[in-house]
Amino acid sequence: MVQSDKARMLAAFLGTLPEEVAVRLAKAVELDRLADGKVLPHDLILAGLRPVLRRAERAERTPTPLRLFCQPFQDLLSSEPRKEKLAGRIAHTSINPVWKWLAQTALPEETMQFFNAVKADILGYRVDNANLRAHEFWPLASRAVLECLASAPKASRTALGGDAAVADAREMAQLLAVGAEIAELQKKISRSAPTLSEEMLRALREIYDAVMRKSPDAAPYVAVVAMNRLSRPWEALRLPLAISRQTQDTLISSTDMGLVGEILFAEIEEHAVAVRSAHQQQFDAESLVTHIAAFAMLSNGLVKEVEMRRAGKWGQRLLKDRAAIAEVMDDYMKRAPREILAALPTLKGGAFSGGPRPPDLAREFDPHKAERAVRFGKLIAGCRSFAASGSFGASLADAQDEVSAALRSYGEGMLRELKAAEGERRTHALQHFTLAADLTALLTSAEEGEFLRRRGRAAMAQAAA
Numbered sequence: 076m077v078q079s080d081k082a083r084m085l086a087a088f089l090g091t092l093p094e095e096v097a098v099r100l101a102k103a104v105e106l107d108r109l110a111d112g113k114v115l116p117h118d119l120i121l122a123g124l125r126p127v128l129r130r131a132e133r134a135e136r137t138p139t140p141l142r143l144f145c146q147p148f149q150d151l152l153s154s155e156p157r158k159e160k161l162a163g164r165i166a167h168t169s170i171n172p173v174w175k176w177l178a179q180t181a182l183p184e185e186t187m188q189f190f191n192a193v194k195a196d197i198l199g200y201r202v203d204n205a206n207l208r209a210h211e212f213w214p215l216a217s218r219a220v221l222e223c224l225a226s227a228p229k230a231s232r233t234a235l236g237g238d239a240a241v242a243d244a245r246e247m248a249q250l251l252a253v254g255a256e257i258a259e260l261q262k263k264i265s266r267s268a269p270t271l272s273e274e275m276l277r278a279l280r281e282i283y284d285a286v287m288r289k290s291p292d293a294a295p296y297v298a299v300v301a302m303n304r305l306s307r308p309w310e311a312l313r314l315p316l317a318i319s320r321q322t323q324d325t326l327i328s329s330t331d332m333g334l335v336g337e338i339l340f341a342e343i344e345e346h347a348v349a350v351r352s353a354h355q356q357q358f359d360a361e362s363l364v365t366h367i368a369a370f371a372m373l374s375n376g377l378v379k380e381v382e383m384r385r386a387g388k389w390g391q392r393l394l395k396d397r398a399a400i401a402e403v404m405d406d407y408m409k410r411a412p413r414e415i416l417a418a419l420p421t422l423k424g425g426a427f428s429g430g431p432r433p434p435d436l437a438r439e440f441d442p443h444k445a446e447r448a449v450r451f452g453k454l455i456a457g458c459r460s461f462a463a464s465g466s467f468g469a470s471l472a473d474a475q476d477e478v479s480a481a482l483r484s485y486g487e488g489m490l491r492e493l494k495a496a497e498g499e500r501r502t503h504a505l506q507h508f509t510l511a512a513d514l515t516a517l518l519t520s521a522e523e524g525e526f527l528r529r530r531g532r533a534a535m536a537q538a539a540a
Contacts, residue, residue: 089123097124105137109194138202140193141174143209144216147254148247150261150303151296160239162246163299163338169235169243173220176234176244182219185212213254220248249293250300253286257300264304271301271310279314295334302335309376311335316380336381339373340392346370347396351403355410360450364457370400371461401466404458408470411451412477418448419485419511433488436496440506448510452478452517475518482515486527493534505535 092100101124108117145152151165178186189212196205224231224245232241250257263278264271271279279301287294302311312335349366353359374393381389418441421432455474462471489508496504508531516524 086119086123089120092124100124102137105139106198109137109139109197138193138197138205140190140197141170143193143205144174144189144212145170146209146261147213147257148250150300151246151250157239160242161338161341163296163334165243165246166239169240169247172235172240173244173247176223176231177216177219180230180234181223182216185215185219210255210258213251217248217251217254220244220251224248246296249290250296252290253293256282256286256289256297260297260300261304264301266304267306268304269306271305271307271313275301276313276317280317283314283318298335299338302338307376308335309339309373309380312339312377312380336377336389339377340389343370343373343377343393343396346373347400350400355407358450358454360453360457363454367400367404367458367465368461370396371464375464397466404462404465404467405470407451407454408467408474411455411474412481414444414451415448415478415514416481418444419481419507419514421485421488432484434485434492434504434507436492436500436503436507438503440503440510445510448514449517452514456517478514478518482511482518486511486515490530490534493531494538 089097089100101121104115104117104120104124108115142149148165151163152167152170153164154167155164157164157166178190189208192208193205196202196208224241228241231244232238235241235244260279260282263282264275268275279297283294283297286297298311298314301314302308305311315333315335346366346369350363350370353363374397377389377393420435420438422435423432455471455478458465458467458471459475462468486508489504489511492500492504493508512524512527512531515527
């Protein structure tokens with residue numbers, strides 16, 4: 076128990092370190108582990124630093140033997156849970172089984188030589204030499220993996236842990252075979268490159284041609300690697316468009332060069348599933364908005380790069396996904412005004428029938444209804460900029476207009492109540508007014524919300540005078 080508490084305290088501390096400090100500490104720990112250091116808890120420290128290191132993704136990490144081995148396929152690595160193998164995505168969990176299998180079965184002697192030589196180079200600060208050794212090792216490892224998979228499929232499957240890992244190993248081998256060309260691509264396109272320039276596209280085409288001559292099976296992955304290094308991943312479609320000299324999805328999607336599109340569609344459909352799976356009673360607004368935003372961004376990017384035909388394979392998939400998203404979000408938008416206004420009770424009937432209804436301060440403030448109101452408010456506010464792309468712009472506009480009009484009326488009524496209410500009614504008035512101001516800031520503007528709060532403070536000061 077004491078040890079686990081200390082481990083949690085260490086992880087909590089490491090997770091708060093500045094990125095620059097975390098990167099330097101990670102390098103020191105990895106070098107110590109490479110030198111067979113026995114004092115530091117290497118895995119524990121690196122696990123604690125991992126959240127910070129993810130944020131510092133551009134930072135240069137220590138080039139360990141395993142990291143250099145992974146370089147040709149590092150842009151395809153994914154930590155997302157999966158039910159099946161997806162082409163163009165390699166699970167992080169497959170790395171260690173493949174490396175162990177390579178070292179013990181497929182290529183034991185050469186792998187051990189590579190490991191020891193690179194280890195000595197890194198500890199001796201001869202990074203360039205370590206990179207040269209990696210370039211020499213990649214094609215050897217590729218041939219060994221492919222030969223073992225072909226000659227001993229059952230034993231390989233057992234050693235690697237299943238069909239998905241076998242498929243991952245095959246993709247690793249395909250990219251290792253053209254490791255030098257992939258390393259050149261990685262130099263030409265930095266991580267999170269803002270856009271694919273014409274110069275980059277020409278370089279990609281040259282690398283693609285070189286890979287095609289060397290290993291045709293690996294050629295489609297050139298665009299995939301580029302895609303994973305771009306801030307706008309759909310721009311990688313420009314390479315298959317240039318190669319095929321076609322602009323229509325019907326033709327591109329039927330070739331190997333359509334792999335980038337298939338990966339983008341897999342991501343689009345993952346976001347669509349997440350949106351459809353959310354429950355209106357207990358959805359997380361931030362998470363739902365993130366999925367909708369990603370869906371809109373990726374689908375718009377695809378349409379921008381490729382001429383989508385309604386009868387085409389990709390065109391049909393996109394229409395289906397957009398229709399499903401629109402149906403779900405229309406339901407949310409229809410429900411939003413009801414949930415938001417339910418947290419702001421008003422009187423019914425009487426002299427005010429047919430017009431604005433005054434606040435009902437006999438009813439206590441309901442924190443559960445307030446929480447739901449804020450969630451639906453965040454959903455409306457978060458989806459404004461891309462509701463049209465998701466085909467639910469009209470229903471969002473209707474919800475926005477209805478709620479905004481009701482909030483203006485309710486706010487004015489609450490200002491009157493703050494001047495006159497006393498005792499329990501005043502407590503209720505203050506709670507409901509605070510919620511109304513928060514929703515106004517969320518759904519109208521921060522300035523409108525703050526203006527309403529100032530007017531509220533003035534009304535309370537007037538009542539106290």
